[in-house]
Amino acid sequence: MDNHIESYKPSQSTKSNDSNLLNDGATRIVRSRTVSFVKNENGGEMVTIDLVNQPEAEERTGQTVMNDSDIYLAATYIIDAVETRNYQFNTDPGSLRNYHLYNNRFMQYVLYFFVFVILMLAIFEEPAVNGLSMPYWSTHVLELACLAYFVFRMRHHRSFTPRRIWWTDAKNIILVVAISVMCVDMILMTVLVETGVIEKPFRWSRMLRPLFLVNFPEMREIRRSFRNIRHSLNEILTVLILLFLILFLFALLGRELFSDDDLKEVLSSEPYFAHYIENIWELYILVTTANSPDVMMPAYDWNSFYIVFFVIFVLLCNYIFMSIFLAVIYKNYRKHLKNEVQTSVFLKRRKLAKAWDILKVTVDSKFVLTWERWRAVMKFVIPKHSDMQVHLLWKVLDNDDNGSVAKWEFLRIVDLLSVKLSTINQSMPFFQKYMATCYNSTLSEFICKYVKHRYFRFFFDFVIMINAFLIIVKVDEAEWYFLGIFMFEILIKMYVYGFYKYFKSAWNVFDFVIITVAFVISAIEEVVQQTSKDFTEPTLDFLLVLRVLRILRVIGGIERYQVIISTISNIGPSILTFGGVLFVIFYVFAVIGMGIFRRRITFYGYLPDNAYTDPTQLYCGTGIANFTKSEFYNHHYCSNNFNDITKAFVVLFELMVVNQWHVIADGFVLVTHKAARIYFLSFHIVMVVIIVNIFIAFILEVFMVEYSLSKSKYEGAIEKKIDELGLGVDLTEENQDKKSKPVKLDKLGLVSNAEGENSTASDKRPKDPGIRFRIGKKSRNVQLSLQAMFEGELDEENIGPEGLEDNDDLDVDENEPIAYTLNNAV
Incomplete structure (x- = not known):
């Protein structure tokens, strides 16, 4: 469903259709405002909009004429609520026109294309993938083209956003700084290369490129994930510090226990547990279980009683402390996820409240929304929906069939519009239409019956x-x-x-x-x-x-698997969002890794299978004879290097899997310095300890929601209304499992109503139009599922703290987590 409005003024065909639809007798529901141009004393021009006959809400009735610009603005607020957009924009015609152009699908796809291009440039830049190297000036041209579009996009965003808000938004400041730094970096690189100071300089500013994947407004899902991670870091770091304090304690205890026994490391002549810093490193590896039981074997061989030391450490750190660590992550992440989702609910309700204030009229001293105004605004919100579909959605909202909708019902419109409603054309099969005699024969009917x-x-x-x-x-x-x-x-x-x-x-x-x-x-x-x-x-x-x-x-x-498969498919888009988070972290660490370790290790084959003719190719190009004695070399890991970004991603993926990650780290320590361990330790903490655990917490949360809520409330309401109106698809025919039943006719005259006649239900049974409806198969928006879980804890008209305009504005400690049950999820 495309909820985008292409331009501020409708096309001539749209105007004609709307005019035919909205004319009701001699009274029009919608009319254009008059615009006049006057010159002020200084000779400048000023536009004035005629607001005559625009009564206050208390004075509006169902017959009050409504401006097309008001309908357009109300539709904009509704679309923003459906699309979960939190833009702040000026409501003058020019700004509103720019706003809708900014949200044009094509413009967004162009942005995604340029973000993809600037990220993929690392494949062609030094150090480039083998055979794909490009001259530095060509990649600079492509990068400048990307940055030019980003500047245009930011300028476009600025055209409809209040100046004060735009320049106080941290996202915009980050983008401005990133673009400036990258331009300066390109200039410096050009100067260094052209003057011959450096032949192939390394561009560290590439680490900033993932910022374009996070900070543009269109990337709100990835930004939301990073925001939740950032808000959860305080408690996580507290527990992480405690973990390292335990490591420091056991490293000291291990040195005092084992250093006096003159033990040696396995496959090494190095003293066993004699160096404090090395002890911390080995014990941290043991926390990841990657060096178990290797690390304990020298002590265990010397004295069986020493096994108690490692058993206590593993039980304390691996089974107790890491479980508590996951619980702390889950608790804090869920709390901030709840804050995030409830803030989205508040912002959604504020958008809808603004639309309500524009559309509402007074009927019997109550503010309501009438069918005529609903029909008018839906022509902008869901222009691709048929009149029958618009009327069907109205019947779901107006469940008591009194011809009007109250505010609390209107605020549920997002849930209603988020349900995918498919129109099924009950047309005849091709062969039945063009070969009717053959298709309707006895043999053909038997074949059709069997196939179905x-x-x-x-x-x-x-x-x-x-x-x-x-x-x-x-x-x-x-x-x-x-x-x-x-x-x-x-x-x-x-x-x-x-x-x-x-x-x-x-x-x-x-x-x-x-x-x-x-x-x-x-x-x-x-x-x-x-x-x-x-x-x-x-x-x-x-x-x-x-x-x-x-x-x-x-x-x-199989029924038991259907719920699980459906749940997995529904949370798929959110898993892809976390894939974006992983990509950002991988990209940053890959650039850093290439800057530190490129060409330190290169795969040329292994002796004696490969007879080297070039001495620089010996020992995987390290020039270190003892490198052949390392586990890294003997395990044939030389292809795991940082010589281009694709290989760097492979190495980081292997580190994320954890197994043998310390062997990879030790290989690069041998060709650099022990300080290189900081890089690998940092990646493990960020990716494995924090991000992966938060990802697990998120999957647990959304899986519980999706597994418990197999169908949203409004999906069920729409299906019920479709059945009541006699416009449902015969599921037995669709499933091809049983003999098909006659298709139901339209009981309430919905077709006639959709064509502009009286909207009151009729008992007449019109000719079957051959069109039926059903709930379409679509991955449910997990954000909506989470809103369904937390929205039940809020009053129906609660729109949040005063001054709340964006997700970042909500106090992260304002809401405490509430135990999840099915009752508060509905």
């Missing part, structure tokens, strides 16, 4: 499982038979349902692509014997394995 039966699906599910088994045991002779069976399934479904309905299913599209490509490649392989085996066989095998993914349909048909 659930046992048809069960049969092919069984065939898929047999095919999967034969692929596992490598019985290739039967593949042509299975390809033929699956091609037959595709063709018979197209015949029964028609091309439109067949390709409406994503699974059918998947089947069609996989089976068709596999069939074509198999045919080519049979006909052209000279076809390269290296290409056709691996490709065909890959497609055959992909075909087995249809087993997921079998799993999806």
